[in-house]
Amino acid sequence: MPTHNPYTFSPIGIVHSCYKEKFGIPRQPGVVTAATARLELIAPYNRLDTLDGLEDISHIWIQFVFHATLSEKWKAKIRPPKLGGKKKLGVFATRSTHRPNPIGLSAVKIGKIHHENNRVFIDLYGADLLDGTPVLDIKPYLPYSDNIKEATEGQVPTPNKIVLKPVRFSEQALRKGKDFQQQTKQNALLLIEQVIGQDPRPSYLSDQTDRVHGIQLWDLNIKWCAREDHFEVIEIEDRR
Numbered sequence: 001m002p003t004h005n006p007y008t009f010s011p012i013g014i015v016h017s018c019y020k021e022k023f024g025i026p027r028q029p030g031v032v033t034a035a036t037a038r039l040e041l042i043a044p045y046n047r048l049d050t051l052d053g054l055e056d057i058s059h060i061w062i063q064f065v066f067h068a069t070l071s072e073k074w075k076a077k078i079r080p081p082k083l084g085g086k087k088k089l090g091v092f093a094t095r096s097t098h099r100p101n102p103i104g105l106s107a108v109k110i111g112k113i114h115h116e117n118n119r120v121f122i123d124l125y126g127a128d129l130l131d132g133t134p135v136l137d138i139k140p141y142l143p144y145s146d147n148i149k150e151a152t153e154g155q156v157p158t159p160n161k162i163v164l165k166p167v168r169f170s171e172q173a174l175r176k177g178k179d180f181q182q183q184t185k186q187n188a189l190l191l192i193e194q195v196i197g198q199d200p201r202p203s204y205l206s207d208q209t210d211r212v213h214g215i216q217l218w219d220l221n222i223k224w225c226a227r228e229d230h231f232e233v234i235e236i237e238d239r240r
């Protein structure tokens with residue numbers, strides 16, 4: 001019989017992210033460095049004094065809820081996508097989103113802290129978080145103990161071994177992307193290059209060329225496909 005403990009936690013914040021859907025989000029933070037997001041503190045934590053000292057800190061741990069997959073059941077063994085979907089590992093040996101307690105953990109680079117009217121935001125860089133992600137807690141990343149030199153990496157390949165494929169833009173896509181960049185100050189073209197370049201397709205589609213995929217980043221709907229030796233961004237629609 002599982003034991004049910006009476007712990008309840010409510011979010012201290014919510015993430016506003018460039019990732020508007022799960023497809024395309026990297027498997028870990030720091031992979032897509034051009035990804036930008038903001039963590040907004042929720043009342044009664046929307047006070048600058050809760051963040052005193054954070055201005056000297058470069059990275060934080062974010063504990064969050066996998067809120068978009070709450071209705072999906074967990075399994076004891078899962079197939080990590082980076083192992084090509086062929087091999088199964090135990091859920092606790094992976095960072096799968098489908099867990100008995102659907103809580104995620106990401107170490108994320110932080111930037112400026114903003115206070116606008118009654119709202120408090122922290123800029124986040126390279127996060128792997130979906131827009132609307134509820135945040136349970138944040139803690140400073142402590143290099144002296146969190147950066148473990150002798151740690152072994154396991155079977156899932158590390159990002160520096162994942163080769164990003166080149167991404168080319170159609171004329172239309174390049175023009176729309178540049179316009180969006182100019183108007184929003186978001187580095188959209190680099191973001192698109194990094195998100196698509198890491199090949200977000202499920203492994204069963206990774207051999208297929210010319211099939212059109214869609215990804216939404218910020219307000220941009222991006223149509224793209226794999227060619228023989230590169231990815232092509234075919235069309236960008238700006239939905240603002």
Ligand code: SAM
Binds near residue numbers: 097106130
């Ligand atoms: N770094 C975290 C960890 O280790 O716990 C997350 C790892 S998990 C493999 C990363 C994936 O979580 C992303 O590719 C994205 O699809 C998914 N994801 C991110 N935010 C989510 C959310 N709020 N709800 C459900 N899935 C989410």
